[in-house]
Amino acid sequence: MGEILRHIEGKMKQKRERKKKFWHVFLFITILIGMTLVGLLFRTVGFPETNIVLLYLLGVLLISRFTGGYAYGITSSVFATGAFNYFFTEPYYTLSVYDSSYLITFAIMMATAFITSTLTSKIKMNAEIAREREAEANALYRLTSRLTDVTEISEITSTVVEMVSNLFNCQAACLVYTDLQEPENTFIQQQMKGKQIRREVQDPHALKHQIAGLRTEFNVGEEFHDWPLYGRDTILGVLRIPNSDVSFMNDSQMRLLHSMIESTALAMDRVKSVSERQRLKEEATQERYRGNLLRAISHDFRTPLSSIMGTSEMIMGVTDPGADTHMLANTIYNDAERLHSLVENILALTRLHEGKLVPEKQLEAVEEVVGAAIKAMANRLADRSVKVNIPNEILLVPMDAKLIEQVLINLLDNAVKHTQPDEEICISVVENKVEKRAEFHIADRGKGISSADLPYIFQMFFTSQSDKKEKRRGIGLGLSICESIVVAHGGTIKAGNRIDGPGAELIFTLPLQIDCLDEGETTNND
Numbered sequence: 001m002g003e004i005l006r007h008i009e010g011k012m013k014q015k016r017e018r019k020k021k022f023w024h025v026f027l028f029i030t031i032l033i034g035m036t037l038v039g040l041l042f043r044t045v046g047f048p049e050t051n052i053v054l055l056y057l058l059g060v061l062l063i064s065r066f067t068g069g070y071a072y073g074i075t076s077s078v079f080a081t082g083a084f085n086y087f088f089t090e091p092y093y094t095l096s097v098y099d100s101s102y103l104i105t106f107a108i109m110m111a112t113a114f115i116t117s118t119l120t121s122k123i124k125m126n127a128e129i130a131r132e133r134e135a136e137a138n139a140l141y142r143l144t145s146r147l148t149d150v151t152e153i154s155e156i157t158s159t160v161v162e163m164v165s166n167l168f169n170c171q172a173a174c175l176v177y178t179d180l181q182e183p184e185n186t187f188i189q190q191q192m193k194g195k196q197i198r199r200e201v202q203d204p205h206a207l208k209h210q211i212a213g214l215r216t217e218f219n220v221g222e223e224f225h226d227w228p229l230y231g232r233d234t235i236l237g238v239l240r241i242p243n244s245d246v247s248f249m250n251d252s253q254m255r256l257l258h259s260m261i262e263s264t265a266l267a268m269d270r271v272k273s274v275s276e277r278q279r280l281k282e283e284a285t286q287e288r289y290r291g292n293l294l295r296a297i298s299h300d301f302r303t304p305l306s307s308i309m310g311t312s313e314m315i316m317g318v319t320d321p322g323a324d325t326h327m328l329a330n331t332i333y334n335d336a337e338r339l340h341s342l343v344e345n346i347l348a349l350t351r352l353h354e355g356k357l358v359p360e361k362q363l364e365a366v367e368e369v370v371g372a373a374i375k376a377m378a379n380r381l382a383d384r385s386v387k388v389n390i391p392n393e394i395l396l397v398p399m400d401a402k403l404i405e406q407v408l409i410n411l412l413d414n415a416v417k418h419t420q421p422d423e424e425i426c427i428s429v430v431e432n433k434v435e436k437r438a439e440f441h442i443a444d445r446g447k448g449i450s451s452a453d454l455p456y457i458f459q460m461f462f463t464s465q466s467d468k469k470e471k472r473r474g475i476g477l478g479l480s481i482c483e484s485i486v487v488a489h490g491g492t493i494k495a496g497n498r499i500d501g502p503g504a505e506l507i508f509t510l511p512l513q514i515d516c517l518d519e520g521e522t523t524n525n526d
Contacts, residue, residue: 024067028076035059036083043088052088056080057116064120073121074114081110132252139167140259147267153237156271157188158196160239160264165190168253170245173224174264175201176237183208187240211238217258227261231269239264298343298350305343308336337379341413345477348406348485359400359488366395366429366438373408374427380413383421389428397438397510403485404510410478411442411506418446418504436512437491443505448497457495458483482508 039052060080064073085095146159157174164172173189183204191197201207210219211228212235219226224240239261241249249257315329367390374386408427415425423445430439449457456462460480479495486493486508493508 024072027066028063028072031059031063032076032079032083035080036087039084039088049088053084056084057112061116061120064116065124073116073118077110077114077116136252136256136259139163139256140263143260143263147263150267151271151274153268153271154188156264156267157237160260161188161190161196164239164241164257164260166193168241168245168249168257171242173199173240174237175207175240177235181234183238187238189240207238211235227257229261229265229268231265231272236265236268236272298346301339301343305336305340309333309340312336333379341409342477344406345410345481348481359403359485361398361400361489363396364399364401364404366390366397369399369401369404370408370427370429372401373405373412376405376409377412377416380416381425384416384419385422385424387424387426389426391429391431395429395431395438397512399489399510404489407482407485407508408440408442410482411508414478414506415442415444415446415504419444420446423503431512432509435509437509438512439507439509441505441507443498443503445498445501445503448502449495449504454495458493479506482506486510 035055035058039055042052042055057080060073060076063076067073082095086093143160143163146163147156150156150159153176157176161172161174164170171190173187175187176184178184183201185204186198186200188196189199207221207226210221211226214228217227219228220243224242225246227239227241228235229237229239241257312329312333316326316333319326319329370388370390374381374388412425412427419425425445426441426443428441428443430441432439453462458479460477462480483493489510491508491510493506495504495506497503498505
């Protein structure tokens, strides 16, 4: 039905164009004949030929004014000169000229008529262009005014489809892209004035491919000409005009359509930007509330955990190591210590998210930092064999000793979880003079890291599938926090499996010199 209506409308437009052309030809002939008749009257009355020349110039001016384009005006100047020669110069009713001075008159008359018609047509054309631009400006103003306060993409599409359809007398449509840069499965189209419908996209993937590979300003499909709506970084949607309607659009209408497409894209981009900022603001607020809650809970846990650890340690000190009471107190101490470590990691996590995890670097002796970490893990390492390899010479490394100590504690705790009591844990520190870095190796003799887990080992809250079978598995914060601390020091961290047998090995490096941009000076340890 829509195709039939558009076909009928096209026929009516062609009929109007033919009628307009016929009217211009009628005016052309009528004005020339009228001027000739009045000129004959002037000759009968005895008016001089100069008045008749001016009369024909007036006719040329009227033809240029009330007909379309330069052709009518130029043609009328030629016919006016010929008519003056035929009717008003001797010998009459012939194109012959007895007086050669008339040739100059004809030339001047021809040039004057030509210039007059040209200037008149140009003024008329400029006036027409001004009216078109005024109409464009008014249409864009109405569109922009309606889109200014719109807060939803659906409102933008509905408004644009309605205005484009009304302005160009067509059934425009608009398809929106999702946040994942995929065309929606349906699009909105104007069916009639005041009524819009939803239609399904036949092949969204094919349409996406066509728009993505577009080399021209629009894509021509089976039913629509599709103009993409470009945002700052992505495609926001597609404005669709039926093919049969595009064929009747002139240059002025195409120019207006392009301006409306740009205004629509800007409005969509603005709405998406506002929505994205709002989403980020809400996420930041939620993250701040979550961080405050975690920090408050962690601080509240610290005091009772310290009390539990101190009490259980005191009980172990006054009881026989073989007694049930001693074993119970030891279990309580180990569980409290594990919770205490978890609390410290949560606090470090909140500081990391708030951007407060900034290392205060000072030159520290590696053996002191490693010793402090082992001492902090003394109770959990009491029945373990820990091998420490440190350079004989004092190795000073710029670091935040407290943060690096936490890294070593987390890595040692991870090694303890994955090794049996009779298996060895090894800590090695190597000075890499070529790359000017200190390398820390923490290795164990456990089962190692599976190839499936290795790419995700440092992700926050990641726990190995094998850890789910463990009774006391962690929550996946330790290694993630280690990575954040090491990276904040300008170092690197990686995980892998040992090549000299079973077991895992985690290696992190720290620069041997302080970044002069951070500390204001450079310190080398060579």
